[in-house]
Amino acid sequence: MAKVITLKIAGTEFKTGEGKTILELARASKIFIPTLCNFKGLSNVGACRLCMVEVRGVPRLLPACATQVAEGMDVTVDSPRLAKYRKMILELLFAERNHVCAACVSNGHCELQALAQRLGVDHTRYPYRFPKYAFDASHAKFNYDANRCILCTRCMRACDEVEGARTWNVMGRGINSVMVTDLHQAWGRSPTCTSCSKCVHVCPTGALSEKGSAVGEMVPRENVIPYLTSMRYSGR
Amino acid sequence: MTQTITIDPVTRIEGHSKITIKLDDQGKVDVARLHITQFRGFEKFTEGRPFQEMPSLTARTCGICPISHLLASAKACDELMAVRIPDAAVSLRRLINYAQIIQSHALSFFHLSSPDLLLGMDSDPASRHVLGVAAKFPELAKDGIWLRKFGQQVIERLSGKRVHPTWIVPGGVAYPLAAATRDAIVAELPQALAIARKTLDWYKPVIRMFQEEIATFANFPTLFVGLVSPEGTIEHYDGVLRVVDSQRKIVVDKLQAHDYPDYIAEAVEPDSYLKSPYYKPLGYPRGIYRVGPLARLNACDRMGTPLAEIELAEFRALQPEGAVLSSFHFHYARLVELLHALERVTELLASPQILSTQVRAIADPNKSEGIGISEAPRGTLIHHYRIDDNGLITWANLIIATGHNNLAMNQGITQAAKHFVKHEKITEGALNRVEAVIRCYDPCLSCSTHALGDMPLRIELTDSRGEILDSCERA
Numbered sequence: 001m002a003k004v005i006t007l008k009i010a011g012t013e014f015k016t017g018e019g020k021t022i023l024e025l026a027r028a029s030k031i032f033i034p035t036l037c038n039f040k041g042l043s044n045v046g047a048c049r050l051c052m053v054e055v056r057g058v059p060r061l062l063p064a065c066a067t068q069v070a071e072g073m074d075v076t077v078d079s080p081r082l083a084k085y086r087k088m089i090l091e092l093l094f095a096e097r098n099h100v101c102a103a104c105v106s107n108g109h110c111e112l113q114a115l116a117q118r119l120g121v122d123h124t125r126y127p128y129r130f131p132k133y134a135f136d137a138s139h140a141k142f143n144y145d146a147n148r149c150i151l152c153t154r155c156m157r158a159c160d161e162v163e164g165a166r167t168w169n170v171m172g173r174g175i176n177s178v179m180v181t182d183l184h185q186a187w188g189r190s191p192t193c194t195s196c197s198k199c200v201h202v203c204p205t206g207a208l209s210e211k212g213s214a215v216g217e218m219v220p221r222e223n224v225i226p227y228l229t230s231m232r233y234s235g236r
Numbered sequence: 237m238t239q240t241i242t243i244d245p246v247t248r249i250e251g252h253s254k255i256t257i258k259l260d261d262q263g264k265v266d267v268a269r270l271h272i273t274q275f276r277g278f279e280k281f282t283e284g285r286p287f288q289e290m291p292s293l294t295a296r297t298c299g300i301c302p303i304s305h306l307l308a309s310a311k312a313c314d315e316l317m318a319v320r321i322p323d324a325a326v327s328l329r330r331l332i333n334y335a336q337i338i339q340s341h342a343l344s345f346f347h348l349s350s351p352d353l354l355l356g357m358d359s360d361p362a363s364r365h366v367l368g369v370a371a372k373f374p375e376l377a378k379d380g381i382w383l384r385k386f387g388q389q390v391i392e393r394l395s396g397k398r399v400h401p402t403w404i405v406p407g408g409v410a411y412p413l414a415a416a417t418r419d420a421i422v423a424e425l426p427q428a429l430a431i432a433r434k435t436l437d438w439y440k441p442v443i444r445m446f447q448e449e450i451a452t453f454a455n456f457p458t459l460f461v462g463l464v465s466p467e468g469t470i471e472h473y474d475g476v477l478r479v480v481d482s483q484r485k486i487v488v489d490k491l492q493a494h495d496y497p498d499y500i501a502e503a504v505e506p507d508s509y510l511k512s513p514y515y516k517p518l519g520y521p522r523g524i525y526r527v528g529p530l531a532r533l534n535a536c537d538r539m540g541t542p543l544a545e546i547e548l549a550e551f552r553a554l555q556p557e558g559a560v561l562s563s564f565h566f567h568y569a570r571l572v573e574l575l576h577a578l579e580r581v582t583e584l585l586a587s588p589q590i591l592s593t594q595v596r597a598i599a600d601p602n603k604s605e606g607i608g609i610s611e612a613p614r615g616t617l618i619h620h621y622r623i624d625d626n627g628l629i630t631w632a633n634l635i636i637a638t639g640h641n642n643l644a645m646n647q648g649i650t651q652a653a654k655h656f657v658k659h660e661k662i663t664e665g666a667l668n669r670v671e672a673v674i675r676c677y678d679p680c681l682s683c684s685t686h687a688l689g690d691m692p693l694r695i696e697l698t699d700s701r702g703e704i705l706d707s708c709e710r711a
């Protein structure tokens with residue numbers, strides 16, 4: 001008989017089985033925890049740190065996407081401390097690249113923008129870095145604008161784990177990290193890209209988009225990856 | 237000893253500028269200069285961006301006339317895609333352009349200029365604004381506010397947003413017009429037309445009270461440039477460029493967008509971020525010309541709508557033997573155009589084609605160079621782009637209505653300053669009149685320099701050695 005775990009999230013008591021993450025249980029129960037790198041159907045990397053939660057008795061914050069539920073846990077998903085860190089993370093993301101919502105293909109459909117609005121980020125306290133990233137429009141179907149990338153690596157994971165091409169990779173370290181196709185060659189000349197568009201439809205911002213999209217017209221098909229992975233697991 | 241007067245900032249205009257008036261050794265006005273003190277660099281920072289972004293990116297130049305930039309930019313993009321956009325998309329773009337002209341002309345006339353016209357050029361500056369007008373002439377102020385709201389609402393109904401909509405896209409418009417939306421606009425048209433006609437009827441006798449201003453507000457011969465249809469009817473969205481002289485004789489006609497570099501060049505002056513376009517065949521600065529409502533009415537053969545046609549005939553009676561030359565009459569021309577725009581909106585909405593669902597052509601970039609020209613409320617607007625094989629901008633040039641008028645504005649304020657500035661001190665009335673010359677053109681300095689800045693104005697009066705004798709400032 002499967003072990004039943006009893007725990008509290010945001011003051012509500014839950015009984016659940018083993019192996020679930022705090023984020024999975026919270027989402028299933030319609031409890032909001034912000035995320036950017038997490039994506040249903042892809043592996044967890046815990047990169048964005050937006051889903052950090054407080055667990056009673058644990059002095060440090062824990063990422064809800066990568067922390068499994070445990071007996072007796074008491075999880076706080078929203079507090080002044082968490083709100084402060086989450087806003088700070090979003091502000092740093094905005095300051096790091098060149099996010100210009102007004103001219104962005106994903107305006108109105110961007111997860112970064114939506115989170116900033118929801119969490120009350122109305123300005124950035126940190127100086128903008130204004131990095132100079134070239135726009136890669138070499139692919140016949142898609143555009144890549146590193147200026148709008150938040151390094152969530154969803155594209156890389158979708159390409160690797162679902163499509164199996166591993167065209168996308170991270171180049172460089174720390175603040176100089178940047179997503180590249182193959183060995184940093186133009187996307188249009190990539191010998192591995194299958195033009196499947198999975199990366200484009202998991203991108204949370206306007207970094208990856210379908211060609212020909214005007215401002216606000218890039219609406220990602222978010223169900224593609226969850227559908228593909230669920231069909232695979234069901235063996236069909 | 238020569239002296240200089242500085243007006244800084246110029247008020248009730250869109251943008252940030254300064255005027256200097258230089259006096260000669262006898263203390264008389266030698267020359268006045270308009271300096272645009274802001275810079276933004278849109279042509280540079282759009283390099284490397286995909287052309288599909290250009291309409292929305294360049295529209296951010298301005299919050300008053302983003303529609304104008306969207307249209308000229310989208311037309312340039314249509315050419316880059318080498319598409320002929322669907323007829324309904326052309327009609328819908330025309331419709332939103334007329335809505336933009338209605339709201340912008342209402343803003344210029346009622347909100348910015350009516351305080352001078354109704355309360356007087358010498359009235360107390362503390363109440364010489366639209367609220368002062370509302371206190372003394374509540375009906376007219378209400379009409380103006382209603383008419384601007386009407387124009388803005390048409391924009392919102394068509395595109396989802398009053399300012400910076402994303403509806404106008406390369407290849408057409410993003411989505412078609414719904415019948416219910418059309419009906420909502422149609423229901424308000426009678427009131428809008430009634431206000432436009434009433435305002436013209438009120439304004440025409442008022443003109444007589446401003447003879448001194450008419451004679452001295454940029455009242456001199458220049459060329460006039462505007463879009464007309466191939467048959468010579470006034471045009472605001474498409475058509476061909478026509479240049480007429482002060483006698484209204486056609487200097488050159490039927491210029492296509494790609495002809496503009498042969499006829500228009502831009503000079504740079506060291507004291508202003510606003511370039512000075514000029515008519516190339518005449519050279520700089522002889523090639524002075526004007527654009528905008530006055531120029532369009534001078535350039536066209538006819539208005540093409542019944543009520544505006546009658547008004548054009550009456551307007552032309554101001555100067556039966558040639559073009560109407562005084563920039564003071566920009567106000568009058570604006571009202572005639574406002575009526576014309578409302579008539580055109582009525583026509584467009586009456587056509588069943590306006591509801592067609594075929595509103596967008598989809599294509600990759602198929603040409604390396606595209607030029608879009610349309611008539612913004614303030615005059616001819618040119619967007620000119622070059623792209624690489626992947627559709628990324630490699631070069632852009634924007635020539636904005638206010639830029640075309642730069643030489644005429646400078647010559648105009650010199651004329652007005654010579655007439656109204658008599659001493660080493662600037663009187664309030666003189667200051668306001670010099671500003672009012674600029675206001676006639678309804679300039680948008682943010683657009684014209686594609687520039688960043690606040691909007692106050694300063695006037696400086698200097699002697700021949702550049703020493704400041706007096707200055708006025710409005711924050």
